[in-house]
Amino acid sequence: MIPKSEFIWMDGKMVAWDAATVHVGTHALHYGSSVFEGIRAYSTAQGPAVFCLDQHVERLFASCKMFRMPVPFTPAEIRAAIVQVVRDNKLKSCYIRPLVFRGFDNFSLDPRRNPVQVAIFAFEWGSYLGNESIENGVDVGISTWRRMAPDTGAALGKIGGQYVNSQFIAMEAADHGYQEGIALDVSGNVSEGSGDNIFVVADGTIFTPPLGSSILKGVTRYATITLARDLGLPVSEQNIPREMLYVADEVFITGTAAEIVPIRSVDRVSIGGGARGAITKKIQDEFFAIVSGRVEDRHHWLTRVG
Numbered sequence: 001m002i003p004k005s006e007f008i009w010m011d012g013k014m015v016a017w018d019a020a021t022v023h024v025g026t027h028a029l030h031y032g033s034s035v036f037e038g039i040r041a042y043s044t045a046q047g048p049a050v051f052c053l054d055q056h057v058e059r060l061f062a063s064c065k066m067f068r069m070p071v072p073f074t075p076a077e078i079r080a081a082i083v084q085v086v087r088d089n090k091l092k093s094c095y096i097r098p099l100v101f102r103g104f105d106n107f108s109l110d111p112r113r114n115p116v117q118v119a120i121f122a123f124e125w126g127s128y129l130g131n132e133s134i135e136n137g138v139d140v141g142i143s144t145w146r147r148m149a150p151d152t153g154a155a156l157g158k159i160g161g162q163y164v165n166s167q168f169i170a171m172e173a174a175d176h177g178y179q180e181g182i183a184l185d186v187s188g189n190v191s192e193g194s195g196d197n198i199f200v201v202a203d204g205t206i207f208t209p210p211l212g213s214s215i216l217k218g219v220t221r222y223a224t225i226t227l228a229r230d231l232g233l234p235v236s237e238q239n240i241p242r243e244m245l246y247v248a249d250e251v252f253i254t255g256t257a258a259e260i261v262p263i264r265s266v267d268r269v270s271i272g273g274g275a276r277g278a279i280t281k282k283i284q285d286e287f288f289a290i291v292s293g294r295v296e297d298r299h300h301w302l303t304r305v306g
């Protein structure tokens with residue numbers, strides 16, 4: 001179970017962890033009318049630092065705009081609240097979960113008369129797929145569940161209800177003995193994992209599906225593309241056919257929770273000999289050096305909690 005922190009920011013106030021509750025009539029509980037973020041704060045020599053705070057808050061507001069959900073706070077207020085949650089809970093490194101959701105007024109499927117509420121909580125959390133996954137990689141399978149069609153949902157929005165799709169993908173993967181499931185988009189190209197984006201290394205180029213493949217525009221995806229280009233590695237956002245994964249030199253997934261994790265097999269087909277690839281390691285090393293403050297934060301990705 002998630003370890004308790006002391007305080008949760010709820011609708012503008014800090015409340016005790018156990019007091020951050022909602023009524024069972026809450027619209028979001030019934031219909032998934034919520035938007036959320038997953039953010040990490042890393043421990044550095046100068047204290048905790050939130051990674052890519054601006055990008056996450058920007059995506060939170062973009063998701064809310066797509067879903068016609070006016071946030072009753074400004075982006076600056078939300079950024080400050082996120083930092084305050086880390087600080088007040090005296091967390092050194094943590095996972096932060098801002099949640100904007102429709103509260104209780106009525107059960108109409110047009111959610112817009114229900115009040116918009118905001119909660120931000122944070123807790124200590126290691127790597128989502130286990131610390132050894134970062135080095136040794138994980139086994140994944142292609143899901144029989146597809147990502148939503150472009151006209152079935154708003155894949156670019158991190159919208160609660162859309163995560164039923166991710167839950168089907170994750171359950172099927174676990175039942176088949178995989179640590180993650182990779183979904184195809186409706187045209188059959190590779191889309192993404194249940195909670196992470198995917199990258200493929202072939203012939204010295206790094207490929208990742210484009211925004212049109214029903215992916216979430218991952219912040220770690222953005223950081224990975226930026227770091228790869230810094231390292232002089234070519235990156236191409238383009239459609240990826242499933243079989244390209246089987247013959248790739250390297251495959252890895254990225255996400256705030258998972259971080260950067262090598263894939264050692266897809267559908268039991270070993271990738272690159274089943275060991276972490278050199279390019280994956282290079283990007284991981286750069287990523288972890290930046291988030292931990294060991295090298296200069298040249299892209300201004302860290303917000304000190306201080």
Ligand code: PMP
Nearest residue numbers: 195196197216218219220255256
């Ligand atoms: N895709 C999905 C479906 C996700 O839930 C996540 C996690 N937020 C990602 C990709 C990766 O996004 P990020 O790097 O911003 O965490």
